[in-house]
Amino acid sequence: MLNTEPNIAAPDDFYEALLALHQDLSPEQGRQVDARLILLLCNHIGDPAVLRQAMARAREGIVPAGHDATLAARA
Amino acid sequence: MHVDYRSLRFEYRRSPDQSAPQAARHAVVVVGAGPVGLATAIDLAQALEGSGRRVLLLDDDASLSNGSRAICFAKRTLEIFDRLGCGDAMVEKGVTWSRGRVFHREDPVYSFDLLPESGHRRPAFVNLQQYYVEGFLLDRARAMPGIEIRWGNKVAAVEPSEDGVGLTVETPDGAYRIVADYLVAADGARSPIRRALGLESKGRTFRDRFLIADVRMKADFPAERWFWFDPPFHPNQSVLLHSQPDGVWRIDFQLGWDADPVAERDPVRVIPRVRALLGKDADFELEWVSVYTFSCLRMERFRHGRVVFAGDAAHGVSPFGARGANSGVQDAENIAWKLALVLRGAAPDALLDSYDAERVAAADENILNSTRSTDFITPKSEASRAFRDAVLDLARDCAFARRLVNSGRLSLPSTYAASPLNTPDDEVFEGPMVPGAPALDAPLAGGDWLLRHLGGGFVLLHFGEAAPAPPATVPPLRVLAVTAAADAEGLAARRYDARPGTTYLIRPDQHVCARWRRFDPEAVRAALDRATGRGVEGA
Numbered sequence: 001m002l003n004t005e006p007n008i009a010a011p012d013d014f015y016e017a018l019l020a021l022h023q024d025l026s027p028e029q030g031r032q033v034d035a036r037l038i039l040l041l042c043n044h045i046g047d048p049a050v051l052r053q054a055m056a057r058a059r060e061g062i063v064p065a066g067h068d069a070t071l072a073a074r075a
Numbered sequence: 076m077h078v079d080y081r082s083l084r085f086e087y088r089r090s091p092d093q094s095a096p097q098a099a100r101h102a103v104v105v106v107g108a109g110p111v112g113l114a115t116a117i118d119l120a121q122a123l124e125g126s127g128r129r130v131l132l133l134d135d136d137a138s139l140s141n142g143s144r145a146i147c148f149a150k151r152t153l154e155i156f157d158r159l160g161c162g163d164a165m166v167e168k169g170v171t172w173s174r175g176r177v178f179h180r181e182d183p184v185y186s187f188d189l190l191p192e193s194g195h196r197r198p199a200f201v202n203l204q205q206y207y208v209e210g211f212l213l214d215r216a217r218a219m220p221g222i223e224i225r226w227g228n229k230v231a232a233v234e235p236s237e238d239g240v241g242l243t244v245e246t247p248d249g250a251y252r253i254v255a256d257y258l259v260a261a262d263g264a265r266s267p268i269r270r271a272l273g274l275e276s277k278g279r280t281f282r283d284r285f286l287i288a289d290v291r292m293k294a295d296f297p298a299e300r301w302f303w304f305d306p307p308f309h310p311n312q313s314v315l316l317h318s319q320p321d322g323v324w325r326i327d328f329q330l331g332w333d334a335d336p337v338a339e340r341d342p343v344r345v346i347p348r349v350r351a352l353l354g355k356d357a358d359f360e361l362e363w364v365s366v367y368t369f370s371c372l373r374m375e376r377f378r379h380g381r382v383v384f385a386g387d388a389a390h391g392v393s394p395f396g397a398r399g400a401n402s403g404v405q406d407a408e409n410i411a412w413k414l415a416l417v418l419r420g421a422a423p424d425a426l427l428d429s430y431d432a433e434r435v436a437a438a439d440e441n442i443l444n445s446t447r448s449t450d451f452i453t454p455k456s457e458a459s460r461a462f463r464d465a466v467l468d469l470a471r472d473c474a475f476a477r478r479l480v481n482s483g484r485l486s487l488p489s490t491y492a493a494s495p496l497n498t499p500d501d502e503v504f505e506g507p508m509v510p511g512a513p514a515l516d517a518p519l520a521g522g523d524w525l526l527r528h529l530g531g532g533f534v535l536l537h538f539g540e541a542a543p544a545p546p547a548t549v550p551p552l553r554v555l556a557v558t559a560a561a562d563a564e565g566l567a568a569r570r571y572d573a574r575p576g577t578t579y580l581i582r583p584d585q586h587v588c589a590r591w592r593r594f595d596p597e598a599v600r601a602a603l604d605r606a607t608g609r610g611v612e613g614a
């Protein structure tokens with residue numbers, strides 16, 4: 001089960017550290033750091049059910065406004 | 076003896092069918108003499124031997140495959156070629172390998188060994204130009220009286236009906252008609268037969284282009300699969316290097332979607348790319364160059380009445396993972412024994428539906444693996460690219476990330492876990508030899524191998540000293556008794572989780588379909604009925 005109850009002892013400290021992590025970064029660099037962070041944390045959690053719940057919550061309410069660069073194939 | 080298979084030309088010869096007053100009837104016609112059609116024809120002819128039925132193989136061309144197509148042939152394919160009588164030629168000529176290495180920029184990030192254990196007759200992979208594979212298959216096919224090959228015979232129209240499939244075949248002498256009881260369409264990715272029947276193969280094209288160069292040179296790279304992401308000699312793109320026989324190397328350069336596919340084929344462009352990899356003084360010759368865009372797609376169903384589709388005609392994948400020809404050869408061996416039993420009257424026509432069930436599931440597995448690899452190599456969005464780059468960066472010092480690096484998950488045979496031909500286990504077994512799995516090889520005493528004795532017909536593989544007498548059945552059963560003395564290293568028993576008395580029923584294509592802890596003739600009979608499409612449901 002994904003824990004969405006408070007689990008971080010010092011929330012303000014954590015949030016400050018998260019912002020500091022991105023200090024002075026361009027959007028691309030910020031995305032790079034986020035991607036690494038997500039991968040590290042996902043591996044740490046490991047449990048696929050928890051990961052799926054977190055992914056679902058993260059995507060909630062977002063209506064796709066872009067699209068993947070794929071093409072339909074028909075032969 | 077060295078044969079230049081690329082220069083072979085096969086003569087069109089007029090057949091008596093062309094002057095027959097009525098369309099001649101054939102038990103089974105295979106269209107397409109690519110690797111899949113050739114393998115199908117050989118397997119069918121072996122299975123039909125003694126029945127008086129022959130296989131007619133039609134091809135519109137006069138030569139074997141040329142140019143840079145398949146090179147990596149997997150262990151399972153070699154085992155199938157062994158059963159078809161041409162495995163040795165493939166392995167002797169091929170470059171054997173099992174290790175892959177992945178580099179990011181200049182650093183090694185990941186390596187894998189595709190066959191870390193010993194006790195297998197065949198290696199994880201050999202690299203061998205597709206024209207050799209087709210050439211060795213053709214040598215075998217031409218030595219078989221049960222196969223007639225007609226070159227320069229192009230299938231132009233197909234009319235399926237209740238009791239046969241009418242074919243119109245175009246030749247240099249004009250068109251003629253024949254009728255087939257069954258038709259195997261192995262006519263390649265563009266499959267004119269698929270089109271003629273108004274059928275489609277659907278899926279995804281990846282927005283990328285790849286330059287595939289075959290280069291003849293002296294080089295001291297090891298016989299391994301080397302894959303670079305973003306190397307200094309080809310920045311922002313990937314490169315794949317493979318060794319082939321005759322001093323030829325395969326180099327795949329990722330070019331990106333915006334590359335001009337015609338201009339990129341020009342040696343003026345290609346040579347500097349190759350030099351950047353090999354060094355500016357490198358001495359090499361270009362053998363073949365082409366530019367490809369890759370797709371993953373399949374037909375919704377592979378069986379349409381008396382017409383079955385196999386190989387690229389039925390499905391397509393990107394080459395990362397070498398799953399095209401390898402999976403097509405598995406299609407061939409799956410359809411061959413079933414069709415032969417139906418033609419012999421030893422199984423109902425419904426058995427052919429299991430080809431559809433098993434090979435569509437296998438195609439989905441191949442497409443899934445190939446799509447995942449291609450999505451890693453060719454990210455489809457900015458987020459995909461960010462995660463890909465993050466994985467490669469973390470892979471340097473984080474073990475978990477190395478397992479996410481995906482430069483191709485190389486071809487493995489499918490286990491038909493959900494097949495209607497399987498009899499579910501009643502007893503507890505460990506290990507991978509579940510019903511539906513392709514039988515694993517194991518060494519036997521005296522330099523012999525287990526797989527040599529499996530396949531062809533149905534085999535009862537019995538572990539223990541007292542071999543049981545097989546029950547009388549249609550089709551008949553052969554018994555293979557593996558005694559402790561024969562299994563001197565104990566690997567067969569270990570791989571099959573066998574104890575004295577353990578009995579497996581193995582299909583003609585060497586897949587497991589049932590197993591028990593002790594031999595029971597009634598259970599064997601029921602499992603055989605099920606494995607030949609006379610399953611309990613239909614009875």
Ligand SMILES: Cc1cc2nc3c(=O)[nH]c(=O)nc-3n(C[C@H](O)[C@H](O)[C@H](O)COP(=O)(O)OP(=O)(O)OC[C@H]3O[C@@H](n4cnc5c(N)ncnc54)[C@H](O)[C@@H]3O)c2cc1C
Nearest residue numbers: 107109110111135145146147230262263386387399400401
């Ligand atoms: C760059 C590249 C690399 C690849 N690497 C690998 C790899 O390493 N390993 C792997 O397993 N696969 C690989 N593949 C895929 C592999 O080449 C194909 O999957 C394989 O050739 C399919 O075999 P096939 O017999 O189904 O079709 P094909 O080889 O296309 O043969 C079809 C045959 O049908 C004939 N034909 C067509 N129409 C008619 C007609 N109307 N009448 C009569 N005959 C007809 C054609 O002349 C041809 O001989 C690669 C492909 C590419 C492009």
